[in-house]
Amino acid sequence: xxKSIQRVLLVFAAVILLLPSFLVTASQNSNSSTSSEEVVxxxxxxxxxxxxxxxxxGATGDKQEIYVVNVLDVEQAGTITDYGTYSSLxx
Numbered sequence: 001x002x003k004s005i006q007r008v009l010l011v012f013a014a015v016i017l018l019l020p021s022f023l024v025t026a027s028q029n030s031n032s033s034t035s036s037e038e039v040v041x042x043x044x045x046x047x048x049x050x051x052x053x054x055x056x057x058g059a060t061g062d063k064q065e066i067y068v069v070n071v072l073d074v075e076q077a078g079t080i081t082d083y084g085t086y087s088s089l090x091x
Contacts, residue, residue, distance in 0.1 A: 044078030 049072050056065040072080065 042078045044074055044080040045076035046072050046080055047075045048073040049082075 049070060052069045052071075054067050054069065055063055058064055070082065070084075072082065074080065
């Protein structure tokens with residue numbers, strides 16, 4: 001009797017876990033573009049810019065490595081110019 005209850009509960013739990021994945025359907029994009037990225041022309045709008053300076057120091061306080069991270073809060077997509085000498089850029 002106890003084994004049959006455990007089996008029923010196990011099957012019920014499996015159905016509960018698997019059922020939502022079968023109930024989801026994908027809808028087609030309403031965009032007519034085939035590209036996943038939108039082409040934006042014009043100037044972008046930045047609401048804020050945060051700059052954080054990270055430094056790695058040795059045990060005696062001498063600098064080993066320094067790098068700066070800029071974070072831009074973009075309100076409107078477009079071309080944004082941030083003057084400076086950069087070794088890498090992530091969009």
